[in-house]
Amino acid sequence: MNFFEHQAQAHRESKKLLFLFGLAVIAIVLAVNGTLAVLWIWMKGQYGSGLYTFPRWFFATNTAVTLLFIIGGTLFEMARLQEGGDAVARMAGGRLVMPDSREPQERRLLNIVEEMALASGIACPRVYVMDDEDAINAFAAGYHQNEAVVAVTRGTLARLSRDELQGVIGHEFSHILNGDMRMNVKLIGVLFGIQMLAGFGQHMMEWGARFGGGRSRDEKGPSIQLVLFVFGAALFVIGYIGIFFGRLIKSAVSRQREFLADASAVQFTRNPDGIGGALRKIGGLTRDNQCGSRINHHNAEQLSHMFLGAARPNLLSGLFATHPPIETRLQRLYGRSVTYLDASEIVEDSFANPASAMGFAAGGIDSGANTNPSNLPSPLQLSPLGFHPEFGYRAPEQAAIVADNSQPAPSVKIPTEVVQAARNPQAASALVFALLLDRNDKASYQMQIDILRQAVAQQCALATLLHEAVETMSASMRLPVLDLAMPALKLLSPEQRQQLLGIAARLIAADQIVTQSEFVLQTLLQRRLSPLAGREVGVRYQDLTPLKAETGLLVSLMATTEFEKDAALQAYLRSVKSMPDLGLTQEQFVSREALDFFEVKQALDRFQQLAPLAKPFVIRLMLKAGGEQLSSEGADLLRSICAALDAPVPEVVSASYASIPAL
Known part of the structure; x- marks a missing residue:
């Protein structure tokens, strides 16, 4: 499945999400009305009224208040998550790691994230560490790849080798590049709304137990304390309808994506023992504490679908498991059964020398005191193909087939x-x-x-x-x-x-x-x-037909970047002939002298409103116009176009950066 198909699937899953959300709301409304009706009858009986008629607007009021809770809670949570990945990381108890941190474990983590970003051609994500979490886990969050964050637990830093940590980060980069993050953040808001009643019911039970007070002997019926407790208990039970549907939704959305992310991590790093070793250590740690990926933060349930591994023991297996079993994931990665690994913390001294103990490849990023920080890794040390699935993606079952990495990649040095x-x-x-x-x-x-x-x-x-x-x-x-x-x-x-x-x-x-x-x-x-960065743009155009002039402008820009005059026109015509249904002709060609970058900017604004499955056609047309080998100017242009469209950078562009000789 390529990136854009994955995005289209995300839109389809959004409809499934809305359907399940609707079912959850209907079930909760019916349960609330039924419970309050029973409670009303019980109260009438306790007070000796004997009249079981309901007040006017009784059910309408119950329904309105319940919907206010659910919809209001969902909107409130989505507004709270407007910052995207940073807000989610803080929800999980994450601490932002400063980009210039020199703490050895944090420096190693930052270096790996930088390597992945350079190889994949996206903006380097911000990095968070969950200091209070001793287990092995991680997640990526954000609304799109240009404002993503990556968060890992302290246990991940302390228990994993560099290769294993790189495998974990590769897994999270798959979620970034495949567009999983936006769905996951939306899911947080939806789940918060339908699970609010359980939390409110629990609070009412606590209020009833602490502040309800008693009643005098002359009073009839139950005390206010008992009423609050019973009502709170009823809401708490009803709220579990929301939790039931929440786990059902998460299990439906998350599990298959984890298989894809595991396979992608192998493709990115060309090392199955990276993500494989991390999963084996989670399995080893699970033998000791029931869940080697356990998250203790109070928001763990709400965020469980985003993590590398199951956040709670009750989410490890069964119908409502948010992740496939570790055994199954390892079987897919290795093609055979493998044993678990010891997950003891790595001795701190092993991080003392970043150049050797951290396992940095020659020419890798480092800013430690003992090494030269000017050497950035060539993206060829990772697999460009793995980062660009829309132009040739290997199936998950092929993940264990790793390219030969025996030859060191050329380094790229920056002052x-x-x-x-x-x-x-x-x-x-x-x-x-x-x-x-x-x-x-x-x-x-x-x-x-x-x-x-x-x-x-x-x-x-x-x-x-x-x-x-x-x-x-x-x-x-x-x-x-x-x-x-x-x-x-x-x-x-x-x-x-x-x-x-x-x-x-x-x-x-x-x-x-x-x-x-x-x-x-x-x-x-x-x-x-910009202030609008990270905002979701709605789909307005389903195909390129309404954007014919804009498409001709971008194809012309690429052709004139790579070729001069007549050769540029021929490159343009060769490109548009590869897609005859679009109907582009020579009349849409724009010469270099007539190009206006303000018009290009306006065209990109409209292309942002293009349906996911239509976006790759723009990129492919530009690639066709650019010829077999792109110049640095052509590669830069396509890189910026991809950023504007929230699309992955094509492999040929990434390779053009990787092939720079050492300076």
């Missing part, structure tokens, strides 16, 4: 000062400005420096120094560096982000000409840092 700047919010801002400075035109360069001096005087000098380092890099590393800086840039306040975007726009406009490289950088910055 030390650039890597260090990318991990600090203010320095990362200066790095963005450095990427936009242009010394080829002295007049415009001086105007850019004047803009920086007026707007951010303290960052101006750092930006000029970083620009000297940036100029020593290959042009193809500019966007990966920007991706690397994203966790630090997202630490900026909304006001600081807006200021950054405003200054970037002024630097681009200094010479009154928008170059393609400037357009690409600005597109990525806007998509990842």
Whole structure:
């Protein structure tokens, strides 16, 4: 199944989710009305009334209040999760790991996440650690891949080797790239609404037990304390209808996706013992405490469908299991039965030397005191194919077939000062400005420096120094560096982000000409840092037919990027002929001189409203127009287009970054 089919399936599962949600609401409303009717009759009998008639609007009021609880709770929780992945990580008790952390275990985790992000061509996710959790578990959360977070337990850091930790992160990156996260976050809000009654009933039982008070001898009927307790107990029981449907929904949505994520982790890392070893240690730890992936946080039930392993022992197996059994997952990975592994904590001294004990490949990322932090891993150390399923995905049963990794991949080196700047919010801002400075035109360069001096005087000098380092890099590393800086840039306040975007726009406009490289950088910055970043965009167009002119514009842009004049037109025609049903002709071709990047931006805004299954056609047409081998400019362009469409980067683009020789 490719990425876009997975997205379409997510839309279908959303309908299933709504159907089950509707059933849960109907069942809860009927149960509440029935219970309150019985309670009313009982109360009448206790007070000796003997009249079993119900007040006017009795059932309508009960229904309205119940719906208010459920729908109001769902809307409240969804509003609370508006921040996306960061809000979910905090719900789980996560602590944000600073991008420049030097704590050995955290540095190892950050390095692995950076490697995965560079290989997959997405913005580096922010990282959280659940300090109070001793078991092995992790999750990814967010509304789309450009604002995802990855969270792991402290036990995951302490108990897993680097290869095993890389397998776990690969598993979570599958959820990021396959679009599972949006569904999972929506599910949190839905489940909160239908499970609210159980929580409210439990509180009423506690109120009745503590504050209900007694009654005098002259009073008839039960005490208020008893009424509160009985009513609370009834609501608590009714609330379990919501929990029943909640677990049913989670089990229906989660289990098959875990198999796919396990298989993807093997493809990403080319090492079945990575995710396999982590699962074997979860199994080994389960022998000691019943659930080696146990989460003790009070929100564990609500978030259980998001985790790598079952969060509670009662979710390990059976009809309502949120995850497949560990034995089954291991059988699929290895093709045979395997034994569990000891999950004792790794001795802290083994993290003392990042270069050796952490198992870093030559040229890997590191910012420890004993190593040079300027060497970034080539994405070829991971499997580009595994990150780009829409252009050739292997079935889960083929996961154990791992590519030969005997030959070391070429390293890609980035200047030390650039890597260090990318991990600090203010320095990362200066790095963005450095990427936009242009010394080829002295007049415009001086105007850019004047803009920086007026707007951010303290960052101006750092930006000029970083620009000297940036100029020593290959042009193809500019966007990966920007991706690397994203966790630090997202630490900026909304006001600081807006200021950054405003200054970037002024630097681009200094010479009154928008170059393609400037357009690409600005597109990525806007998509990842603007106030609208992360917002869900509704589907308005089911296919490319209403967007014929916009499609012609993007295909023309790619053709003119890779070829000159007549060759560009021929590349455009070759591309559009591969999709004759769309009806694109030579009339839709836009020459390089006539291209307007403002129109391209408007086209991308409309493409965001395109149905998931229609998006790959745009990318394939652009790939066809680009020819067999993309230039660095063409790869950067496609990377920015994919970011704007919330689509994975094609393998050929990722490979173009990986093939850069060591500097």
